[in-house]
Amino acid sequence: MLLRGSHVYAEAAVRAGCRFYFGYPITPQNELTEYMANALASLPDGVFIQAESELAAINMVIGVSMAGKRAMTSSSSPGISLKQEGISFLSAMELPAVIINTMRGGPGLGNIAASQGDYFQATRGGGHGDYRTIVLAPGSGQEMADLTRAAFEYADRYRIPVIILGDGMMSQMMEPVEFPDPIDPKSLPPKPWVLDGAKDRPSRIIKSLILDTSAMEEHNWKLFRKYEMIEKEISQVELFLTDDARLVVIAYGTASRIARGAIKRVREMGLKVGLMSPKTLWPFPKRYLLEMSRVVTDFLVFEMSTGQMLEDVKLSLEGRRRIHFYGRPGGIISTPDEIAKVINNIYFKEGLETEV
Amino acid sequence: MAAKSKRGLIKIDAELCKGCYLCESVCPLNLISISERLNQKGYHPAVYIEEDIGIKEHKCKGCALCAIVCPDIAIEVYRE
Amino acid sequence: MKKVFGKPKCLKDAVFHYCPGCGHSIIHRLVAEVIDELSIQEKVIGVPPAGCAVLAYDYFDIDIGESPHGRGAAVATGLKRALPDRIVFTYQGDGDIAAIGTAETIHAANRGENITVIFVNNGVYGMTGGQMAPTTIIGQITTTTPGGRNEKRDGAPIDLSEMLALTTGTVYIERTAVDTPKNIIRTKKAIKKAFRVQMAGLGFSLVEVLSACPTNLKLSPVQANEWIGSTMTTYFPLKVIKDKVGKLGALPHLE
Known part of the structure; x- marks a missing residue:
């Protein structure tokens, strides 16, 4: 359909x-x-x-x-x-x-x-x-x-x-x-x-008021x-061209589609760039990111905001890897070319083109 | 309401009573007063006089006005 | 001798937490008596408010779903639409229904949601400690109107029931009080009728009950009830505000 x-x-x-x-x-x-x-x-x-x-x-x-x-x-x-x-x-x-x-x-x-x-x-x-x-x-x-x-x-x-x-x-x-x-x-x-x-069973209560502090604590736990x-x-991601990637873009929703277009462009230029697109934002797919960070040194977070998911990426990687950010808030839709340029700049600035 | 000829009585649960005395204010025969002792909640509970002083020939007709106004369902009403 | 008055079956064996002389306790009992008399304990779902009566679930031995402050009519709408053959009622205070929940209430009424609302009007915010309510009367001293409610500054007490009567979806609206035995009996009759309106599928029914809050009125329970009769009823006269039942066909005969 x-x-x-x-x-x-x-x-x-x-x-x-x-x-x-x-x-x-x-x-x-x-x-x-x-x-x-x-x-x-x-x-x-x-x-x-x-x-x-x-x-x-x-x-x-x-x-x-x-x-x-x-x-x-x-x-x-x-x-x-x-x-x-x-x-x-x-x-x-x-x-x-x-x-x-x-x-x-x-x-x-x-x-x-x-x-x-x-x-x-x-x-x-x-x-x-x-x-x-x-x-x-x-x-x-x-x-x-x-x-x-x-x-x-x-x-x-x-x-x-x-x-x-x-x-x-x-x-x-x-x-x-x-x-x-x-x-x-x-x-x-x-x-x-x-x-x-309450037919053929005890009556039930669905409530949120729990005045007793111990009971409230227990409910919170x-x-x-x-x-x-x-x-x-349930944490879930979608990966695109990450197997050999030296730089991985992290983006969700519309931003992930734009990033995908950008990655196709830079791949044509021979840049080894992939995409990790979280499908669950909470729970944030931390363990996928950690696993990837064993081999990938550079991550680019791309969001249509001033940087919010960025914080979850930083919290997940705890300073172990370089995290770059690009974002456009306010309803601006970046083009794949724009993101390709951003990727290009980071890629060469960090020397990712050189073989390890 | 109670038939006029019949007799009744009430039972006040002193521990449920919070001493609001609405019952005392509505009893048409003034058969409810306030206890001098305190209940466990710290209120002076209402008492049904006829029972308290052991009157056998009740004036109480079991009209239930006291029970109707009692917020705490502390009063049970019995009728012949 | 035969017991002619005792605790209704659908109230649990819990002691009311309400203050001495509080009208909530009486209204709880009346609702419970009506549920017993209509034999609907197994079919009824109650929606208590935020406020003193939020703890209604400690007392009623029926299914109860708590509502956020003022949203009772919306929660009840969801319940009733999902379970049209159950009896759904909200139990709301004046602040809950006539201030923060005005929109939810008016629109549920206007849609003619087939629910019953028990609206307890005591002219003051009880649980939060006696602030001005939407129904506080002119000159009444509360913790937020220390010099008395001033119409120019605070507006006049709002008559929600009359407002609701203007919507086409409302079928039965009555204002009663629990200040005297006679009025308590009348209140019970009104609550019973309101439930029966719902059971007959006629639409929105509401009983506004003027009720004493002696603690926050800073009066004895007896004086607080006298105040309802002498003063509060001049702003909120006791009457059937709207009754379309006859026009919609009589309620089914009760056994």
């Missing part, structure tokens, strides 16, 4: 058994909301509500998630800020949910161009409290479909909100996509913790242990 990115998210969500979508209009992701309105209206068990605010939308997701059903909301940067209250509560109450952020230039109202300025917000929890959310970063239409399916699986498996971090460019771009078979929501395994009325497990189990 040839579909634009925002429609890919939506179609993939419906096929993942999501029958509940709540959203509020914001550019550049309205096509997603509109697709869901249409798709869910044609399904007997579909529920679409255009909410009065981002806050209301994420709290409707909370309600559906409490009832054990798959639910999704989506927005763009300023709207995602509003959803942070709900994301903190989802995390505290260990409720699955999928939230798609089509990032735009910021801070503030910013603009509607593609940007990657929300990396910190997404990977550091974003709202208040000691928590993390899984953050997935598709780089193509196919990955938008695959990672949306994965997002629902992860959300249910770990009882955690999952954020898909894309941008306006990916959401507008049309690419051919193969979708996995649709899941009938009724075929999903029952969740033993849901609220559906419980979440922490879960996050540790997730870090071990």
Whole structure:
């Protein structure tokens, strides 16, 4: 199927058994909301509500998630800020949910161009409290479909909100996509913790208020242990021409596509450059990076921001290797030629052309 | 409400009582007073006078006004 | 002798943490009695607020899902849309519903969400220590209106129930109080009707209950209840604010 990115998210969500979508209009992701309105209206068990605010939308997701059903909301940067209250509560109450952020230039109202300025917000929890959310970063239409399916699986498996971090460019771009078979929501395994009325079982409580400090500490450690497990189990990268690379570009999403083009150009000039594209931004694929750093001396982090993922790369490598950075914030889309030049400069400045 | 001819009685759980005395303020027969002793929470609980002083011929009709206003469900009402 | 009044079945054996004379305890009991009488304990899901009543889950022996401050109507919307045959109610204070959660409430009402809202109006932020609430009356002294609420500076108390009545989605809205035995009985009837409106699938129902917060009013429980009758009701008169039930067809007969 040839579909634009925002429609890919939506179609993939419906096929993942999501029958509940709540959203509020914001550019550049309205096509997603509109697709869901249409798709869910044609399904007997579909529920679409255009909410009065981002806050209301994420709290409707909370309600559906409490009832054990798959639910999704989506927005763009300023709207995602509003959803942070709900994301903190989802995390505290260990409720699955999928939230798609089509990032735009910021801070503030910013603009509607593609940007990657929300990396910190997404990977550091974003709202208040000691928590993390899984953050997935598709780089193509196919990955938008695959990672949306994965997002629902992860959300249910770990009882955690999952954020898909894309941008306006990916959401507008049309690419051919193969979708996995649709899941009938009724075929999903029952969740033993849901609220559906205390029939033939003790009543249940889903809450985040834990006044007793010892119990609150234990809850935080419980979440922490879960996050540790997730870090071990799901971190994921995509590698491109890294086998012989002397310089590896690290980029995600749209930036990874631009980097790929740049690498093809510099490869033609004989430069040994590869790409590592994280698919999970949290957990950050630290161990892949560490393994690569055994042979690669130079890394170039390329982001459409002033340098946010850069910090995770620095934290992972702990000063062992040279880390270079190139970024353009504010909705500027660098060209592959521009990045090729950056790569070229670094490559020769660090003397990577000389054989070891 | 209680049938007028019938008799009733109430039981106040002194440990549930927080001494708000809403019951005392609504009893039409003034059969509730305040204890001089303290309960474990540190409140002077309400007491049902007829039981406290051992009156067999209850005036209490079991109208339940005291129980209806009691925030702490500390009062049970019995009727013939 | 036969026991004619005791603890409702769907309340747990927990002692209320509420202050002496607090209306929350009475309203909890009334909601519990209604759940018992309608035999819906196995079907009901409650959504408590942020505020004193957040601890409602310690008392009700029913499924309970906590809501962020003010978002009860949105959380309940999600629950009810996901489980249309269950009975979903929110329990919210005046600050929760009429200040921070105004938008969620008005829009859930306007959509005619088939949920029931128990709106406890005590004219003050209780749990945070007695600050001005959206429903604090003119001249009322709170910790943030030390000279009394001033209409020019603070605005007048907001009548959310009347506002909600203007939306087409609301079916039944009544304002009651728990200051006297008579009003408590009336409140229970209103809560029961509100639940029955939902059970009949008619739409949004809400009972606003004027309730005493003696601690923050700095009055004795008896005086606080007198204050409701003498003063608070002049701003918030007790009445059926909206009742479309008759127009939509009578409620099913109860056994």
